[in-house]
Amino acid sequence: MHQDPATLRAHLQGEMGAITWPELQPHFARGALLAVTDPLDLLEAAMALVQDDKATVEAWLKAGTLQQPDIDHARGWEHRQPRFQAVVIAPWVLVKESTP
Template sequence: MTEQSSTLYAKLLGETAAITWQELQPFFARGALLWVDGAQDLVAIAQAVAENDQAKVAEWMNQGLLSKLEDAQAEDLLTRDPQLWAVVVAPWVLVQERAGQSTLH
């Protein structure tokens, strides 16, 4: 990891916060939410998105580890109201439910 890359990781880590589904709904309505699999490093994926690392992002999307949030997921989150973690990488908000908490897969 380069110094610049390490600095970006630290910045994104500092901007990652717990959030409720209610707070995220406006972003979902705009199509701006990206769902990160709970077993993955949210900040590392956010960093790749921020750095426009198309190869990594495409690989994660192909593996289902990163995806646009689907209606069924949104309905599940509304019903369960779990604690989520999010970080903004404009124009996206990357969101994750920690592994072991999700019932969808």
Template sequence: MHEASAEQPEVPLEEQAGPLPWKDLMPHFARGVVIRVAPELDLIEVARAIRDDATHQVSEWLANDQVARASDDDARRWAANDPIFTAIVAAPWVLAQERTPAH
């Protein structure tokens, strides 16, 4: 292996997260790959835990329903409210966290 063929540096997770409207998240939901992340959690921390296979931490969030595969009920609520999410890919999943509506 040559030095010139070294892997490209990985883009930090913080730079990979961004806003995503429900209409753009919907196709991912239809494929069954959307993971709902509770608003009290740090989305980047959750993505990092999933990427790094931090089973104990992810299991704790799953047990507390803070992280879960998006359900049909979630989709119905999102379709009715049309929220904007902060989303990030943690392959094969798309993690989505509803933004708090402005008051």
């Protein structure tokens, strides 16, 4: 399914929502969580995954701006209880911490 970028962007924006760490824990437990960090934008990361832009996604993974959270991330989130913005790009749930 290839949509034009503007339509895809609008669709993904409509799918984004706020979520808490307790709601994300099951996704973390099954290894389906991807964390987006600054300066990467959550929507930009979601679009690259949907469009199967392997080179870009691999570059972000290598740079650490897109990462599969580990137990240290989980412990930090458990302690701090931040809020996140999230979007589902099956099988992944992409999250980015919301700024206070």
